[in-house]
Structure formats: structure tokens, C-alpha cells
Amino acid sequence: MYARGETVVQLMERLAPKHFAVPDDKIGLQVGTLRKEMRRVLVALDVNPAVVAEAGELGAELIIAHHAVIYRPLAHLQTDTPAGALAADLLRRDIAVYVAHTNLDTAEGGMNDWMAEALELEGRGVLEEVHTDQLFKLAVFVPRTHQETVRSALFGAGAGWIGNYSQCSFNVEGTGTFRPEEGSEPFIGQAGKRESVDEVRIETVVPNSVRKAVVQAMLKAHPYEEVAYDLYPMDLKGRSFGLGRVGMLPAAEPLDAFAERVKRALNVPFVRIVGDPAKPIRKVAVLGGSGARYIRHAKFAGADALVTGDIDYHSAQDAEAAGLALVDPGHNAEKIMKPKVAEWLQARLREKGYETEVFASGIDTEPFRLR
Known part of the structure; x- marks a missing residue:
């Protein structure tokens, strides 16, 4: 199974989130479409005719580049100009170009x-x-029997960091009440009857950069059909990037x-x-x-x-x-990014079970020579 372009980019943005970019930076999809399967991906510093030809020979449907292929505003797209000819070649070969620039520069591990x-x-x-991660407080109510499972899911997704301390949480025991209504499929109790359950309120800190992943992990690990949780912003400053x-x-x-x-x-x-x-x-x-x-x-x-x-x-x-x-x-x-990004992205695709292959460009795009 090959990953679709949207999936490849979602994984890439785990390494280089788009909100890490400086204002007005030219990042994201610049040419082509991501709405197709990607059998092969080429990672390049620059996109020039030689790199496009390399991608074509490789059979790559996507180029992930550090430098924008469209950097200056285009007043026209004439195919007898270098910029127009390059865009035409990419479109003719059906090769998409996605750019990660200052967001990759800023990223931790970038x-x-x-x-x-x-x-x-x-x-x-x-x-x-450039960017300070906003912190959120997540509070979720869990049956006592499943508290460790949910806590582990939260921590595994990136919640619970306070400075150099990880897996931080505060836990309060109490009684939760609910009545499953018609059409529900309760994990505990019967439809039409109010239930009282021994529950634990788990509170932990969640950086905005992993907020979606943490909530998804929590919902997946939680046994309830409908999960009761609160998520609200904090005034405390998170990590700086x-x-x-x-x-x-x-x-x-x-x-x-x-x-x-x-x-x-x-x-x-x-x-x-x-x-x-x-x-x-x-x-x-x-x-x-x-x-x-x-x-x-x-x-x-x-x-x-x-x-x-x-x-x-x-x-x-x-x-x-x-x-x-x-x-x-x-x-x-900056060509150091080619093998690094290729290795990182290939590992993430393998973890997800995709057969998509990622390659580092072998084209030297250094324009200067010494004599």
C-alpha cells in the first residue's frame, strides 16, 4: 500500500510544522496535486531542471524541497522562460512540489x-x-480501571512535559454519573438507567504542537463511547523554537x-x-x-x-x-537536509506500513565554482 500525498505531507509536517515558518515564507504545496498515491518521493535542496529530470527517471510523483520553486511572484507563466519551462516540465511529468523552508530551519531536530x-x-x-508553543491543560474523566491505559496514551503522544520532567499529571478520584439514552452503546451500564462509576480525573499539560495527536490518542485509549474531557489554554509559556x-x-x-x-x-x-x-x-x-x-x-x-x-x-x-x-x-x-529528511520520512512511512520509498537527491545544485 502506497501513501497518498496528503499523508506524506502530514508526516512531513510532524517534523516541520507549518506554523513554525516565519511570516510570508513560501512553504507548502507549490506545484501539482497531493491527491494521489505516491510510490516514490525525492528530497531535494533546490528544484531545477536537473532535479526534475532526476525525479522523472526515478519515477517520483513528489519532490519535497527546502527552497521554493516559486519564490518571486509570477506575472505570467510563459514556457519560453526558465521559470515557466520548469513549471511546465513538472506539470508534464505530473510531479508535485512541496516546500518546507523556515519551518524546517526552526524545527527541533531540523x-x-x-x-x-x-x-x-x-x-x-x-x-x-520564532515561535513559542502555547500550553493547554487537558482534564479527562476515566473509569478507575482504565486510568493507567489512558495516562500512558497521553504521555506517549507528547503530553505531560514540564521543563525537564516528563509524564507529569495530577489525579483525583471521584464519582461520575450518567444515563445512557436510546441508541447508545455504553461501555458501562444500561440504556435508560442512571449509573454511578468510580472515576479518576486526570489532568496534564499539552503543548499546542501535539494537541491534536494527544486528544486523538486519548480518545482511542478511552473505553467510553462518549468521552468527557476539558481542554483550555494556559498563561504559562511553553518551549521556544x-x-x-x-x-x-x-x-x-x-x-x-x-x-x-x-x-x-x-x-x-x-x-x-x-x-x-x-x-x-x-x-x-x-x-x-x-x-x-x-x-x-x-x-x-x-x-x-x-x-x-x-x-x-x-x-x-x-x-x-x-x-x-x-x-x-x-x-x-543546507544540502545536509537531503539525507536527513529522506531518512526521517522513510522511517515514519515504514512505521505506518506504507511501501512508499523516499530518496535523497544526488544532484549538486551549488552554483559557485572556484578557479
Whole structure:
């Protein structure tokens, strides 16, 4: 059984929820339709003619890309222009394109965590907060005999976290009353007769990011035909998610040696460096893509160096004046997402019993070459 496109995207959005994206980012389905079975999926950094041809040869019906195929507004769709020809090729081959961009950058276990892990950064934090998970309080009434089953379902779906403590709940015993009416199929009692049941009120904390999954898991585990539960927002602040990461190297090393680490870890042909080659680097900020505007964030975070792409001349001067070293591996360093997303998505599809195959693109979309 193959997964439909809607299912593939739902799983992808477990890794990179759409609400994690920065405002006005070009994410989601951009070309084609998801309303069909997907036998093969190709994960790519960019979508260009070579990647589309690769998807066609592979027999992929869906490309999951990091960079938007439609980034700038299109005034027309003329097939004798590069953008028009690319769109026409995708439509002719019936290949859909779904984009996960800053939502993948922001996600925990996403782009910036992968880059930080590759650099071996420890004790990581967020460079700039983008989203704070709203917290909800869930209270559900369960027969005493099934309280552990329902609690386990709640915790397994992601409820019950308070800071570094998991499986947190408060439980109060009491008596529940109800009368099954005509047409009901009660788990306990008989139609037309009021029942009194020993029940437990289970209260726990639910982050908004997993709210739907938690409620679904609770309803599935609960024995009652009609489940009585309350769900209401809390003023307490949940976990923060954001762009970039800040962490520590295992030990300080000179900027030149650190630059070699970046080049090797991110598998790029060259890096550009700003700063004294002998400067000791220990605390590092990293941000995939274009990160010149985060120089002040990195400096404020106490970083010795910022690893990011697309640094312009004047931003490099600003960093140099501020005493912040820069290592620019280029925008294409984000290609680290291709095998990571493919592996993650393939595992989720296998867990669900789908035969859909996911592949990482082998096309090098780096536009720059050194001579």
C-alpha cells in the first residue's frame, strides 16, 4: 500500500510544522496535486531542471524541497522562460512540489540542529526565537480501571512535559454519573438507567504542537463511547523554537582549524573566513542559509564565531569590527537536509506500513565554482 500525498505531507509536517515558518515564507504545496498515491518521493535542496529530470527517471510523483520553486511572484507563466519551462516540465511529468523552508530551519531536530550536530556543538540553544508553543491543560474523566491505559496514551503522544520532567499529571478520584439514552452503546451500564462509576480525573499539560495527536490518542485509549474531557489554554509559556543554534565546541580551536572543521563537516568545497586565523573559537552560532542579519544576534549570544551563508562585504566588515569571526560555507551547505529528511520520512512511512520509498537527491545544485 502506497501513501497518498496528503499523508506524506502530514508526516512531513510532524517534523516541520507549518506554523513554525516565519511570516510570508513560501512553504507548502507549490506545484501539482497531493491527491494521489505516491510510490516514490525525492528530497531535494533546490528544484531545477536537473532535479526534475532526476525525479522523472526515478519515477517520483513528489519532490519535497527546502527552497521554493516559486519564490518571486509570477506575472505570467510563459514556457519560453526558465521559470515557466520548469513549471511546465513538472506539470508534464505530473510531479508535485512541496516546500518546507523556515519551518524546517526552526524545527527541533531540523536543519539548524543537523548543522550544529555536524559541527559537534554541545549545550545548544536557539539563536533567535520564532515561535513559542502555547500550553493547554487537558482534564479527562476515566473509569478507575482504565486510568493507567489512558495516562500512558497521553504521555506517549507528547503530553505531560514540564521543563525537564516528563509524564507529569495530577489525579483525583471521584464519582461520575450518567444515563445512557436510546441508541447508545455504553461501555458501562444500561440504556435508560442512571449509573454511578468510580472515576479518576486526570489532568496534564499539552503543548499546542501535539494537541491534536494527544486528544486523538486519548480518545482511542478511552473505553467510553462518549468521552468527557476539558481542554483550555494556559498563561504559562511553553518551549521556544527558533532560527539558528548556539553551542560550545568540545574544546577551543584556532579559527583556521575551525574553518576546516566546517568545510569537512558540511561537505562544502570551500569556505570564506572573516577574522584572525589564530583567534580561539569555542562558542559558535550556526544558521543555515543567508544569515548576515544575525551577526548582532550571534555577538549578543557571546559567540566567538558565526557559521552562515551569503555574507556580503559590508556585513563582513561589521562582524570584523565587532570582533566576531565568520565562516561562510555558502547557502548550499543546507544540502545536509537531503539525507536527513529522506531518512526521517522513510522511517515514519515504514512505521505506518506504507511501501512508499523516499530518496535523497544526488544532484549538486551549488552554483559557485572556484578557479
